[in-house]
Amino acid sequence: MGVFAIRLPDVGEGIAQAELTEWHVKPGDIVREDDVLADVMTDKATVEVPSSASGKVLELGGDVGDMIPIGAVLIRIEVEGEGNEKERPEAQKAAEPVEVTESAPETVDVSSTQPPPAQVQRTNGTKPLASPSVRARAREEGVDLRQVPGSGPAGRISHADLDAWIASGDIRQGAVTRGRNTGVEEVRVVGMRRKIAEKMAVSNRQIPHITIVEEVEMAALEDLRAALNAKYKGERPKLTLLPFLMRAIVEAVREQPELNGRFDDETGVIHRHGGVHIGIATQTPHGLNVPVVHHAEAGSLWDNAAEITRLSEAARDGSIKREDLSGGTITITSLGPLGAIATTPIINHPELAIVGINKMQVRPVWDGQQFQPRTMMNISCSFDHRVIDGWDAAVFVQKLKSLLENPAMLFVEG
Incomplete structure (x- = not known):
C-alpha cells in the first residue's frame, strides 16, 4: 500500500490560493477516481476538485474556510501500489485514521445501535461542536445536536x-423545551458569504x-408587456420588467x-465605457451573485430577456x-415580490450607480381633482457622490421615470 497526495490544482489564471468551502469526504472514506473531494472558491466561482486516484482517505489538508495555496x-489517500509519496513525517502518520477500535469512534460500525465509546455529555447551554457538514446533515435529519453525545475532543x-x-431511534424530533435557550452557535463566515x-x-x-x-406610474408599461407576451407566447422569451x-x-x-463606468480608487481615474454592461443582482442558494449582461445596448428586449434567464x-x-x-458598469437590484416601498441599495464597487426596483402596487394617486387608483412602483437609485453630483443623479432618475412611464419612447432611435 502507498500514499497518494492530491494537490490543489491551478483553478484559474493568476490565482495563487483558493478558499476551501466544503469537504465531500472525511478520513476513512473510500473514494474512486473522479469522485468530488472538495469545493474551493476563487473570486465568485466555486470549483469542484475531483480525485485523481482511488483509495481510502487518510487525512484532509485543511478546514472549511482555510485559504489553500495552489499546489x-x-x-x-491510501492507494494500492507505491503512491506518489515515499515517506511522510511521523506527525502526519499519527494523524491517520486507524481500524475500528474502542479508541477510534470516527469509524464506528453504524449498524450497531450502541453509541460510540468515550462520549462526552455537554452541560445545558454548551454549544455542540461539529463540522459544517455534520450540522447540515443534522438539520436534514431533524436532529438537535444539543442532544447528541460527542466522542471527539471536547x-x-x-x-x-x-x-x-x-x-438508536432517539431523535426526539417532537421534543418541546419550555426553559430558556441559552445556547450560542458560532457560524464561520466562509465561501460566498465571506466574499x-x-x-x-x-x-x-x-x-x-x-x-x-x-415614484413611477407603471400602467402603460405593464399593458405593453402583457400585450407583447400574449402576441409572442411560445415564440419568444417571456418579458419581465427587467x-x-x-x-x-x-x-x-x-x-x-x-x-456608465467604474472608478479606480487608487489612481483616481474614471473609466467610462461605451458598452452598457448591466449587472443583475441574483439571489442563489449560496448567497448573492451579480451576473452581467454584457452589451445590453446591442440586444433587443427578447435578447436581453433570454440572457437574463441564462445567467440567473x-x-x-x-x-x-x-x-x-465580471465587467459590469451599472447594476440592477430587486427583491421581487418581497420588495418594500423603498430601499437604499449599496453600489457594486467599483461601479458608480445602482438602480433598485421596489414593490409594484395599486395606490391612490391625486389627479388634481380626485384620487385615482394607479399601478405605482418606486425606484431607488444610489450614486457614488465622489464623482456624481446630486443634480446629475436626479436628472438620471427623472429620465428613467419618463421612459418607464412612456415606454413607446424606449423604441425611438436617438
Missing part, C-alpha cells in the same frame, strides 16, 4: 456519532452614497455617459462562468 496538499460530534444517534461581506464592506467604506427614490428597465438605462446613460439559472445551479460575473 499545496489538499488530501492524502465532545466534538462526528458523522459516526450522528449515525449512532439516528440508529459578499468583503464586497459590501469595501463598497460601504469607500463610496459615499447618495440615494434618490422616485428588459424594459435595461433598455431605459441604456437610453439614460446615452445622455449621461459619466454614470447558471448562477443558481453553480455553473456560471467567471467571465459572466
Whole structure:
C-alpha cells in the first residue's frame, strides 16, 4: 500500500490560493477516481476538485474556510501500489485514521445501535461542536445536536456519532423545551458569504452614497408587456420588467455617459465605457451573485430577456462562468415580490450607480381633482457622490421615470 497526495490544482489564471468551502469526504472514506473531494472558491466561482486516484482517505489538508495555496496538499489517500509519496513525517502518520477500535469512534460500525465509546455529555447551554457538514446533515435529519453525545475532543460530534444517534431511534424530533435557550452557535463566515461581506464592506467604506427614490406610474408599461407576451407566447422569451428597465438605462446613460463606468480608487481615474454592461443582482442558494449582461445596448428586449434567464439559472445551479460575473458598469437590484416601498441599495464597487426596483402596487394617486387608483412602483437609485453630483443623479432618475412611464419612447432611435 502507498500514499497518494492530491494537490490543489491551478483553478484559474493568476490565482495563487483558493478558499476551501466544503469537504465531500472525511478520513476513512473510500473514494474512486473522479469522485468530488472538495469545493474551493476563487473570486465568485466555486470549483469542484475531483480525485485523481482511488483509495481510502487518510487525512484532509485543511478546514472549511482555510485559504489553500495552489499546489499545496489538499488530501492524502491510501492507494494500492507505491503512491506518489515515499515517506511522510511521523506527525502526519499519527494523524491517520486507524481500524475500528474502542479508541477510534470516527469509524464506528453504524449498524450497531450502541453509541460510540468515550462520549462526552455537554452541560445545558454548551454549544455542540461539529463540522459544517455534520450540522447540515443534522438539520436534514431533524436532529438537535444539543442532544447528541460527542466522542471527539471536547465532545466534538462526528458523522459516526450522528449515525449512532439516528440508529438508536432517539431523535426526539417532537421534543418541546419550555426553559430558556441559552445556547450560542458560532457560524464561520466562509465561501460566498465571506466574499459578499468583503464586497459590501469595501463598497460601504469607500463610496459615499447618495440615494434618490422616485415614484413611477407603471400602467402603460405593464399593458405593453402583457400585450407583447400574449402576441409572442411560445415564440419568444417571456418579458419581465427587467428588459424594459435595461433598455431605459441604456437610453439614460446615452445622455449621461459619466454614470456608465467604474472608478479606480487608487489612481483616481474614471473609466467610462461605451458598452452598457448591466449587472443583475441574483439571489442563489449560496448567497448573492451579480451576473452581467454584457452589451445590453446591442440586444433587443427578447435578447436581453433570454440572457437574463441564462445567467440567473447558471448562477443558481453553480455553473456560471467567471467571465459572466465580471465587467459590469451599472447594476440592477430587486427583491421581487418581497420588495418594500423603498430601499437604499449599496453600489457594486467599483461601479458608480445602482438602480433598485421596489414593490409594484395599486395606490391612490391625486389627479388634481380626485384620487385615482394607479399601478405605482418606486425606484431607488444610489450614486457614488465622489464623482456624481446630486443634480446629475436626479436628472438620471427623472429620465428613467419618463421612459418607464412612456415606454413607446424606449423604441425611438436617438
